[in-house]
Amino acid sequence: xxxxxxxxxxxxxxxxxxxxxxxxxxxxxxxxxxxxxxxxxxxxxxxxxxxxxxxxxxxxxxxxxxxxxxxxxxxxxxxxxxxxxxxxxxxxxxxxxxxxxxxxxxxxxxxxxxxxxxxxxxxxxxxxxxxxxxxxxxxxxxxxxxxxxxxxxxxxxxxxxxxxxxxxxxxxxxxxxxxxxxxxxxxxxxxxxxxxxxxxxxxxxxxxxxxxxxxxxxxxxxxxxxxxxxxxxxxxxxxxxxxxxxxxxxxxxxxxxxxxxxxxxxxxxxxxxxxxxxxxxxxxxxxxxxxxxxxxxxxxxxxxxxxxxxxxxxxxxxxxxxxxxxxxxxxxxxxxxxxxxxxxxxxxxxxxxxxxxxxxxxxxxxxxxxxxx
Numbered sequence: 001x002x003x004x005x006x007x008x009x010x011x012x013x014x015x016x017x018x019x020x021x022x023x024x025x026x027x028x029x030x031x032x033x034x035x036x037x038x039x040x041x042x043x044x045x046x047x048x049x050x051x052x053x054x055x056x057x058x059x060x061x062x063x064x065x066x067x068x069x070x071x072x073x074x075x076x077x078x079x080x081x082x083x084x085x086x087x088x089x090x091x092x093x094x095x096x097x098x099x100x101x102x103x104x105x106x107x108x109x110x111x112x113x114x115x116x117x118x119x120x121x122x123x124x125x126x127x128x129x130x131x132x133x134x135x136x137x138x139x140x141x142x143x144x145x146x147x148x149x150x151x152x153x154x155x156x157x158x159x160x161x162x163x164x165x166x167x168x169x170x171x172x173x174x175x176x177x178x179x180x181x182x183x184x185x186x187x188x189x190x191x192x193x194x195x196x197x198x199x200x201x202x203x204x205x206x207x208x209x210x211x212x213x214x215x216x217x218x219x220x221x222x223x224x225x226x227x228x229x230x231x232x233x234x235x236x237x238x239x240x241x242x243x244x245x246x247x248x249x250x251x252x253x254x255x256x257x258x259x260x261x262x263x264x265x266x267x268x269x270x271x272x273x274x275x276x277x278x279x280x281x282x283x284x285x286x287x288x289x290x291x292x293x294x295x296x297x298x299x300x301x302x303x304x305x306x307x308x309x310x311x312x313x314x315x316x317x318x319x320x321x322x323x324x325x326x327x328x329x330x331x332x333x334x335x336x337x338x339x340x341x342x343x344x345x346x347x348x349x350x351x352x353x354x355x356x357x358x359x360x361x362x363x364x365x366x367x368x369x370x371x372x373x
Contacts (some may be wrong), residue, residue, distance in 0.1 A: 002092050002331045004121075015061070017141065019138050019141045019149075020138075020139070020154065020361055022138060023135055023138045023139065024131075024134075024135070024345065025135075026131050026132065026135055027331075027345065028051065029048070029050030029051035029339060029341055030048075030050060030334070030339050031232070032046045032048050032339070034227055034284065035334060035337070035339060037297065038334075039335055039337075041337050043296060045337050046337045046338075046339065047137075047338050047357065047361045047364045047365065048254065048353040048355075049338070049340050049354045049356075049357050049361060049362075049365055050339045050340050050341040050353075050355060051176070051242070051280070051341070051355065052207075052237060052316065052317055052318050052353075052355045053236075053237075053240075053242050053355065054237060054238060054240035054242075054288055054289055055292065055296075055355075055356070055357045055358045056238070056240060056285070056288065056292060056358075057240055057249065058237050058239070058240040058241055058275070058279075059240050059241065059275070059278070059279035059285045059286075060282065061273065061278040061279055061281060061282040061285070062235075062239060062240070062241055062275035062276065062278045062279030062282065062284075062286060063067060064278065065271075065274040065275050065277065065278035065279075066244065066271040066272070066274055066275035067271075068098055069270045069273070069274035069275070070271055070272065072270060073269075073271070075270070076266050076270075077266050077268060077269055077270035077273055078263055078270075078273065078355040079266050080325060081101040081268055081273055082096075083266075083274075084101065084246075084248075084273050084276050084277045085099045085101070087277045087280050087281075088248060088280070088350065091280055092220050092250070093220065094220060094223070094250060095253075097253040097256060097257075098223065098250055098251060098253060098256060099249070099250060099256065100248065100249045100251070100256045100259045100260055100263065101246070101247075101268050101273075102246070102248060102249065102263075102267065102268070102269070102273070103245045103246070103247075103249050103267045103268055103272075104234060104236060104242075104245040104246065104247045104265075105204065105206055105232045105233060105234035105236070105247030105249075106132055106247070107245075107247065107267060108109040108230075108247050108248065108259075109132050109133070109136050109171075109202065109204070109232060110132075110136050110139070111137065111249070111259040111263055112136070112200065112202050112230055112232075112249070112259060112260055113136035113137060113140050113142070113169065114139075114140055114171065114262040114292045115255075115258040115259050115261065115262050116135060116168050116169050116200050117141075117142035117168055117169055117257070118137075118140050118141055118142060119140075119141040119142070120142075120166060121142045121143070121166050121167070121168045121169075121190060122137075122142055122143040122144070122145050122164055122166050122168070123137040123142055123143075123144055123145065123165045123167065123168065123169040123171060124159050124162050124163055124169075124170045124171070125137070125143045125144065125145070125146060125147070125159075125166055125170070125171040125172075126146070126147050126149055126153070126159065126171075126172075126176070126303070127146050127148050127149040127151055127347060128149045128153075128176070128179050128346050128347060128348060129163075129171065129173055129176060129177075130152070130171075130173050130176070130177050130178075130204065130346065131346065133171040135145070137169070137171075142168070142169075143166075145162050145163075145164070145167070147159045147162045149179075150344060151181065152174055152181050152312050152320070153181030153182070153183065154173075154174075154176065154183055156183065156187055156188070156190075156191045158245040158281070159172075159191075160191065160194055160195070163195075163196070163199065165171040167196075167199055168198065168199060168200060169199065169200045169202060170195065170199055170200070170201045170202065171202050171204065171256045172188065172191075172201065172202065172204065173204040173206070174188065174203065174205060174208075175207045175208075175210070175211070175315040175316045176316075177206065177207065177316060177318070178318070178320060178341065178343050178346055178348070178353045179312050179314075179320050179348075180312055180313065180314025180315055180316045180318060180319065180320060181312065181313075181314075181315070182211070182215065182315040185217040185219070186228045188203070188219075189222065192222065192226045192228075192229060195228065197227075197228060198228075198232055199228060200228050200229075200255065201226070201228055201229050201230070202230045202232060203219060203230065203232065204229060204232045205219065205232065205233050206232070206233065206234045206236070206237055206247075206257055207237055207238075207315070207316040207317060208233065209237065209238035209239075209286060209289070209290065210237070210238060210289075210290060210293050210315065210316055212294070212315070212317055214273055215315065220250060221269075223250060223251065223252060224368065227252040227254065227255070228252075228253065228255075229252075229361055230249055230250070230251040230255055231249065231250040231251065232245035232247065232248075232249050232260065233247060233248055233249075233250070234246075234248075235247060235272075235275070235276045235279060237277070237317060238286055238289045238290065238293075238317075239279040239282070239285075239286070239289075240279075240289070241272070241275055241276060241279060241317070241322050244271060244272035244275055244276075245268075245269075245271070245272060246268050246272040246273065251259050252341040269361040277368075281314050281315070292356075292358065293317045293356050295359070296317075296356035296358070296359070296362055297314060297317075297319060298323075298358060299359065299362050299363075300319050300356065300362055300365075300366070301319065303362070303366035304321050304366075307336060307369065307370060307373065309321055309322060309323060310322040312351075317355060317356045318341075318353050318354060318355045318356060319354050319356070320343070320348070320352075320353050320354070321351060321352050321353075321354060321369075322350050322351050323350065323351065323352050323369070323373070325350075325352055326342055326343075326344065326349060326351055326352050327342060327344065327349070329352065329369070329373070330342045330352055331373045332371075332372040333352075333365075333368055333369065336368045336371065336372070337368075338364060338365050338368045338369075339352060340352045340353065340354045340355075340365065341353040341354070341355075
């Protein structure tokens with residue numbers, strides 16, 4: 001006898017693993033087109049300072065290379081990314097075996113989690129650190145250990161104390177997003193010396209190109225001494241290639257080999273590979289990006305002080321401003337055509353994060369904020 005179809009139907013969501021249901025989804029910055037539709041604004045009138053993008057746009061050399069690569073998009077990209085890796089080898093003094101490429105540095109972080117974490121393991125990260133760290137940890141069924149922040153940044157001593165026997169990964173961002181805090185490199189190296197050999201330390205340097213020259217340091221030199229170190233970097237910020245999604249990780253050949261085993265085939269597209277390779281040689285653009293950001297940070301700091309508002313000193317291309325009723329003020333800014341980033345999800349309900357824009361964009365934000373206050 002035929003049974004009713006309903007008796008055999010199963011809702012797949014009912015049997016999803018609890019650790020997946022517990023994940024708080026990553027919420028990106030509001031797109032310009034969405035805000036325009038929501039409030040009936042002209043897209044050209046909107047200023048977006050929400051996603052730490054480069055206000056100068058993409059590297060000209062990178063953009064030209066991406067356009068050339070479009071002619072061959074009927075073909076799969078080089079799955080090994082040989083040419084980009086070769087360019088990174090020349091620039092950084094590493095071997096191809098030390099490099100893994102990612103669809104943005106988020107992909108590199110995800111690969112690290114899938115290769116080194118799983119059920120029955122744990123990962124340590126700081127309060128107010130990048131949201132992808134707990135997401136990547138929970139996705140693979142590992143337990144996240146959040147350590148209270150120290151002055152809005154990482155407390156390395158507390159993070160070392162929080163490690164357990166089952167800890168396999170520690171996530172560190174320097175500078176940190178969304179707070180902009182920076183750890184002295186000497187402190188990080190001391191931390192590396194103390195970490196057990198079975199723990200992978202992921203050092204996220206997404207904003208490293210924005211560091212003042214006095215704060216820059218060759219962390220790649222650490223790889224020979226600390227095989228448990230993975231350095232994550234991106235072309236999304238200072239190089240201006242956020243829309244192409246390309247990043248890379250640097251580590252011991254054994255670490256990179258394991259990450260390549262879980263890496264998706266052809267995970268970086270051909271225009272992105274070409275653009276990143278060309279952008280590496282665009283020293284003039286990189287210097288301009290740093291200079292514009294340095295001046296913009298000073299401009300925003302002075303503007304916030306004039307409004308009587310506190311901010312967290314930043315070494316990135318963004319600033320965390322304490323505005324009080326952040327949700328209300330954010331909504332008012334949106335209505336005026338200015339997009340910034342609320343960070344209540346990071347445990348910072350009184351703050352807004354504003355990306356550094358061009359001079360006129362920064363003025364637009366400060367004027368709008370004054371009206372909202």
